Structures are given as structure tokens and as C-alpha cells.
Amino acid sequence: MSFGPHNGFIYLSYGTVLVSLSALALSSWLKARRFYKHNDNTR
Amino acid sequence: MHSFANPARFLRLASHFLPWLMLGFILCFASGLYFALFHSPPDYLQGEMVRVMYVHVPAAIMAEAGYMFLAVASFASIIWKHPLADVAARCAAPIGAVFTLICLITGSLWGRPTWGTYWVWDARLTSVLVLFFLYLGYIALWSAIEDEARAAKAASILALFGVVNIPIIKFSVEWWHTLHQPASIKLVGKTTIDPAMQLPLLLMTLAYGFYFAVVLIWRMQASIAEQRLEARTRAQLREVTA
Amino acid sequence: MKPKRQRMMLMGVAALVLVASTALGLSALGSKKQYFMTPTDLATRHTLSGENFRLGGLVTVGSVKHLADGVTLTFQVTDLQNTLPVKFRGITPDLFREGTGVIAEGHMDRAGMFVANTVLAKHDENYMPPEVAASLKKSGRWKPYGQVTR
Numbered sequence: 001m002s003f004g005p006h007n008g009f010i011y012l013s014y015g016t017v018l019v020s021l022s023a024l025a026l027s028s029w030l031k032a033r034r035f036y037k038h039n040d041n042t043r
Numbered sequence: 044m045h046s047f048a049n050p051a052r053f054l055r056l057a058s059h060f061l062p063w064l065m066l067g068f069i070l071c072f073a074s075g076l077y078f079a080l081f082h083s084p085p086d087y088l089q090g091e092m093v094r095v096m097y098v099h100v101p102a103a104i105m106a107e108a109g110y111m112f113l114a115v116a117s118f119a120s121i122i123w124k125h126p127l128a129d130v131a132a133r134c135a136a137p138i139g140a141v142f143t144l145i146c147l148i149t150g151s152l153w154g155r156p157t158w159g160t161y162w163v164w165d166a167r168l169t170s171v172l173v174l175f176f177l178y179l180g181y182i183a184l185w186s187a188i189e190d191e192a193r194a195a196k197a198a199s200i201l202a203l204f205g206v207v208n209i210p211i212i213k214f215s216v217e218w219w220h221t222l223h224q225p226a227s228i229k230l231v232g233k234t235t236i237d238p239a240m241q242l243p244l245l246l247m248t249l250a251y252g253f254y255f256a257v258v259l260i261w262r263m264q265a266s267i268a269e270q271r272l273e274a275r276t277r278a279q280l281r282e283v284t285a
Numbered sequence: 286m287k288p289k290r291q292r293m294m295l296m297g298v299a300a301l302v303l304v305a306s307t308a309l310g311l312s313a314l315g316s317k318k319q320y321f322m323t324p325t326d327l328a329t330r331h332t333l334s335g336e337n338f339r340l341g342g343l344v345t346v347g348s349v350k351h352l353a354d355g356v357t358l359t360f361q362v363t364d365l366q367n368t369l370p371v372k373f374r375g376i377t378p379d380l381f382r383e384g385t386g387v388i389a390e391g392h393m394d395r396a397g398m399f400v401a402n403t404v405l406a407k408h409d410e411n412y413m414p415p416e417v418a419a420s421l422k423k424s425g426r427w428k429p430y431g432q433v434t435r
Contacts, residue, residue: 003091006156010094013149014080017098024141025258032261035268084414089380093412122292159378159405165320203296207307220319220341222388227410237413 050127050267057260064260068253075246083243093240095153101248102146105255106174107209109139113181114206117199129195130270132202133185134262138255140178146171158222166215167223170208177205321388324367340369340399341388341407346429349383362387362399365430373401380406384429 003010079097086093116132119125150168151161162168181198188194216225227235234241311318321341322330345361345368352358357374360383371389381387386407391400409431421427 003094006092009152009156010091013095013098013152014076016148016152017102017145020141020145021254024138025254025261028258028261028265031265032268035265035272084416086412087415087418088382088385088408096412118296121296122289157378157380157406157408159380159403163320163405166318203299204303207303211307211311220321220323222320222405222407224386224408225410227412235411237417239414240412 050130053127054264054267057264061257061260064253064256068250068257071246071250071253075243075250078243078246084237084239086240089157092153092157095149096240097243097247099146099149099153100244101251102142102149103171104248105251106139106143106146106171107212108252109135109142109255110174110177110202110205110209113139113178113202117202120195120199121203126270129191129199130263130266131259132199133195134266135255135259136178136181136185137262138258140175140182142251142255143171143175143178147175160222163222165221165223166219167212167221170212170215173208174205174212177201177208181205323364324362324369325364327369328367335392337390337392339388339390340371340401341386342369343430344381344383344385344387346383359398360387362389369399370397371399371401373404375404377404378406380408382406384431385409 075097079094083094083097085091112135113132116128116135119128120132150171154163155161181202184198184201185194188197213226215221216223229235236244316322319326321339323342324340327340340362342362342364345363348359348361350359357372358377359370359372361368362371363369371391373389373391381404386409388405388407389399389401390403390405394400411431418427
């Protein structure tokens with residue numbers, strides 16, 4: 001799919017959003033999961 | 044106020060709302076992306092490049108809203124000294140920083156093909172960069188000071204000092220000559236964005252808002268669990284030594 | 286209750302000091318916080334010959350002319366009160382059009398012409414599909430220098 005002469009800029013900006021949002025979400029989710037597991041074991 | 048600030052109660056409420064917030068994010072993000080990329084018109088002047096607006100403007104809104112959240116939580120932390128306020132502020136900072144970074148990067152990628160430059164030092168761009176450094180400074184203070192109570196105090200004071208920057212960002216395009224265009228969505232008066240372009244903008248803003256809430260809850264859950272673990276370990280240690 | 290009120294008071298005083306010092310700091314920056322000067326700014330603040338600065342305004346409709354060498358163009362920059370002629374050698378950004386905003390960096394020559402080294406396009410806060418713009422033009426409601434008058 002193409003958005004004309006400045007195609008690359010649109011792909012790059014949407015790519016930036018997807019990559020940075022998923023990286024932050026993944027790291028936060030892993031933290032939450034790890035500590036919940038730990039919490040259950042020590043309860 | 045104080046009953047909501049109870050960590051145990053917060054955790055119960057949060058895990059109750061979490062699935063709904065995630066559902067809200069998925070629905071808004073998927074439909075927002077669809078409208079933003081496939082089902083919205085090009086602009087009369089900048090053509091397809093207007094599509095960057097749908098990821099850039101909501102990121103700017105979240106960067107500022109995130110900072111206001113950080114400031115309010117810091118205020119509550121200083122006045123009422125409630126630990127949950129510290130947790131909320133500390134966990135919101137990285138999310139706000141990421142949205143500010145997204146705002147800066149997408150803005151730069153939007154500026155090159157439209158204005159003709161990636162970056163200029165005008166009042167708007169500079170004040171948003173200052174916002175990013177405020178977030179980084181806040182995060183750095185937390186990790187630089189060992190003692191939790193002292194770190195909370197120092198970081199909260201920095202967060203409150205930084206609030207002056209928010210109206211500067213907002214009104215920079217009105218007070219001074221800038222390369223950045225004035226606001227299209229105004230506090231008073233009509234929006235100067237065509238309705239067909241407002242829909243993807245609204246959906247993406249909601250999606251970012253849901254994302255903020257979900258990730259904030261995850262981080263707060265982890266942080267509260269960590270605090271409890273530390274307290275328990277300390278208690279056990281005391282038992283052993285006694 | 287007392288220490289809480291004390292903290293509130295302290296915060297109030299700190300906020301006042303902060304706002305006052307920010308306002309002072311910003312006013313001390315003076316014209317440095319302006320990214321460009323308009324033709325009217327130049328008319329009232331004169332001089333600056335040979336000195337580099339940024340000129341901003343709207344490209345006067347009908348003023349863009351390409352010189353015979355093919356890479357130089359001249360146009361007028363207006364803020365709807367004063368107008369200044371500009372000469373630029375190079376490639377303009379895509380959004381450089383007649384009637385839209387422009388910021389040029391350069392200096393004044395002896396003949397009173399602004400010689401630009403770089404030209405940036407500044408767009409306004411209006412976003413609309415081409416059809417809407419076309420129908421505005423057709424019905425005669427199109428304003429040549431931006432759709433919103435402030």
C-alpha cells in the first residue's frame with residue numbers, strides 16, 4: 001500500500017508508535033506477572 | 044478520597060476494571076487505525092501526510108495529560124503523604140515519557156515533508172523537549188536517591204515545579220511566533236478540522252487513554268506487590284534476628 | 286491537621302514564587318523567544334542590514350516568479366499590513382504555495398530585498414478534504430490567506 005511520494009514518513013511514524021507502545025506494554029505486563037507469581041508463592 | 048487511596052482496595056478495583064479497559068483499547072485502536080490509514084480523506088494542502096496527525100496529536104495530548112496526572116499525584120503525595128499517590132506518580136512517569144517521545148519523533152517525521160525541516164528551536168518544539176527532560180529528570184531522581192521517602196519528596200517537588208511548562212506548551216503558539224501551527228481544537232470556538240478527520244483523531248485519543256490506564260495499572264500492581272514483598276522480607280528478617 | 290495546613294501554605298508560597306520567576310525569566314528572554322519577525326516587526330524595528338534573521342508571513346497571492354536561471358525565485362511576504370520582497374535560490378518545500386505561511390532565513394540586501402538562504406513552509410490550523418476546499422472556492426467563501434481570521 002502506498003501513500004504517495006512521502007510514503008516512508010507515514011510508515012516510519014506509525015511504526016514508531018507500534019514499536020514503542022508494544023515495548024512499554026510488554027515490559028510492564030511482564031513486571032506485573034512476575035510479581036503476582038511471586039506474591040502468590042509467598043502468601 | 045482516602046478510602047480510594049487504600050492499596051488493597053485499589054488493587055481490587057483495578058483488577059475489576061482492567062479487562063474492560065483492555066477491551067476499550069483494542070476496539071478504539073483497531074478502528075482508529077482503520078479510519079486513520081484507510082477510511083479518511085487526504086488534506087487539501089498536505090495530502091496523505093495529514094495521516095501522521097492521527098498518531099501525533101493524541102500523543103501530545105497524552106504527554107500533557109500524563110504530566111498533569113503526575114503533578115496531581117505528586118501534590119497528593121506531599122500534602123497527604125499517602126504511599127499510593129507515590130506509586131501512581133512513579134508508575135505514570137515512564138508512560139508519559141514514552142508518549143512525549145512518540146510526539147517528538149512523529150512530529151519530526153511530519154515536519155520534514157511538510158515544513159521542510161525535521162526540527163527547529165521554536166517555542167512549541169523546545170517546550171515539548173523540556174517536557175521530555177522533566178519526565179527523565181523525575182525518573183532519574185527516583186533511581187538516584189536510595190531512601191524511598193526522600194526520593195518521593197524530591198521527585199514530587201520536581202514534578203510540581205515542572206507544571207509551569209504545561210501552559211507554556213499550550214499557549215506557545217499563541218504568545219509567540221512559531222513554525223508550529225496554532226491549535227486546531229480550541230478551548231472556546233469551533234474546531235478547524237473537517238469532521239471526517241475528527242473521527243480517527245478521537246478514536247486514537249481514546250485508544251491512547253485506555254492504553255495509559257491499562258499500562259499504569261500493570262505497573263502499579265507490580266510496584267505494590269514489590270513493596271509488600273519487601274515489607275514481608277523485612278518482617279521475616281526481624282523474626283529471625285529476634 | 287496543623288502540619289498538613291503548613292505544607293499547603295508552603296506549597297502556595299512556592300507556587301507564587303515559581304510563577305513570578307517564570308514570568309520574569311520569559312520576559313527577560315525578550316524577542317529571542319520569537320522564532321521569526323513579520324514585515325510589520327521589521328518596519329517598526331528597522332535596521333538589521335546584513336544581519337541574519339528569520340522573516341515570516343504569508344506568500345502574497347500572484348507574487349511568485351521564477352527567474353530565467355531556473356533555480357532562483359522571487360516572491361512577496363506579507364502580514365496583510367506590510368509586505369517585503371524575497372529572493373531565494375534553491376528548492377522550496379512541498380507546502381510552499383501562494384497564500385500559505387512561509388518562514389525564510391537570510392538577510393536584507395542594499396536594495397531592500399530579503400535574500401533567503403533557507404525557506405520553510407508554515408501551515409495553518411485548517412484541515413479539510415480537497416472536495417471541501419474546492420466547494421468553498423466554488424461558492425466564493427474561500428479566503429485566500431487562511432480560512433480563519435483572528
